[in-house]
Amino acid sequence: DTEVTQTPKHLVMGMTNKKSLKCEQHMGHRAMYWYKQKAKKPPELMFVYSYEKLSINESVPSRFSPECPNSSLLNLHLHALQPEDSALYLCASSPEGTGELFFGEGSRLTVL
Amino acid sequence: QKEVEQDPGPLSVPEGAIVSLNCTYSNSAFQYFMWYRQYSRKGPELLMYTYSSGNKEDGRFTAQVDKSSKYISLFIRDSQPSDSATYLCAMRAKAGNMLTFGGGTRLMVKP
Numbered sequence: 709d710t711e712v713t714q715t716p717k718h719l720v721m722g723m724t725n726k727k728s729l730k731c732e733q734h735m736g737h738r739a740m741y742w743y744k745q746k747a748k749k750p751p752e753l754m755f756v757y758s759y760e761k762l763s764i765n766e767s768v769p770s771r772f773s774p775e776c777p778n779s780s781l782l783n784l785h786l787h788a789l790q791p792e793d794s795a796l797y798l799c800a801s802s803p804e805g806t807g808e809l810f811f812g813e814g815s816r817l818t819v820l
Numbered sequence: 821q822k823e824v825e826q827d828p829g830p831l832s833v834p835e836g837a838i839v840s841l842n843c844t845y846s847n848s849a850f851q852y853f854m855w856y857r858q859y860s861r862k863g864p865e866l867l868m869y870t871y872s873s874g875n876k877e878d879g880r881f882t883a884q885v886d887k888s889s890k891y892i893s894l895f896i897r898d899s900q901p902s903d904s905a906t907y908l909c910a911m912r913a914k915a916g917n918m919l920t921f922g923g924g925t926r927l928m929v930k931p
Contacts (some may be wrong), residue, residue, distance in 0.1 A: 714863075750908055750921035751864065798863050805854025807912050809872065809919055811863040 711735050712729040712812035714799050720818045723789060729815045731782040731799030738781040741809070742774055751811075753800055757782060789819045824908055826922030835931050839896040841911035843922045846890065850911040850920075853885050855894045858906045858924070867907075868894060870894055899929045 712733045722728050733740065739758040743751035756763040757776040771793075773785040784798055796814040827845045833839055841855075851872050854870075856864035868883035870876050876883045882895040892911070896903055910924040 712863075750924055753918055759828075763920075796861070796863075806869075807914075807919075808854065808869050809867060809910070810866060811856075814861075814863040816861065 712799055712801055712810055714812035714815050716815060717813065718816050720820065721786065721789065722820050726785070726787045728786065729784040730813060732780055733801040733803060734780060735803070735810070737801035737803050738779055739802040740776065741800040741802070742782065742784050743800060744800055745796045745814070750815055791819050794818045821846065823848040824909065824911065824920050827925055830925055831891050832927040832928045832930060833899055835899060835901060835929055837929070839899050839903070839927060841894040841925050841927070843891055843892050845911060847913065848890065849913035849931050852871070852912050854910045856908040857881055858859050858908060858912060864878055864908055901928060901929050901931050904929050
């Protein structure tokens with residue numbers, strides 16, 4: 709079982725809804741990530757929090773908003789999404805000083 | 821040309837076969853190399869992690885890195901139907917840098 713926990717596992721939302729995806733890790737990792745994965749494609753980086761400092765993939769639209777309440781928690785706030793935003797959203801964390809990345813099971817999002 | 825190339829497959833083998841999965845890359849600065857296994861509709865699971873060149877073995881899995889050829893491999897011995905999944909290679913230059921993925925190879929192991 710992964711030590712990165714994501715909720716909810718499935719989410720269906722309309723284009724006018726506001727929802728949030730949540731991620732939690734208790735491995736003491738200081739870097740946490742949000743990735744988006746479409747079918748038969750590799751994950752694409754959206755956001756990185758390293759020591760609670762945010763780095764953004766400039767191509768990610770502003771309708772996605774990350775939040776890092778503390779070093780163990782990571783949220784992704786969703787507002788006014790489009791059907792093409794339907795995908796598997798993956799949270800990951802990484803220990804300091806190594807290249808390893810540990811993923812959660814993902815939240816499957818469907819935008820109607 | 822993509823920074824990391826991986827044959828998409830699908831690769832179909834009989835149970836018990838030795839499987840070889842490969843990636844080539846162009847960025848000579850890469851020094852952290854990973855292999856992930858991803859089952860359908862699940863998150864990627866870290867299988868093997870290698871820093872710099874060399875071999876690493878874990879049970880039925882062996883990872884090889886040849887930095888001179890910019891080529892990495894994952895070997896699976898005595899393949900099982902439960903190994904059927906998509907395998908993603910990934911690499912990065914420094915621990916804090918962005919991870920670059922290959923496109924993934926879909927593997928099917930038939931009983």
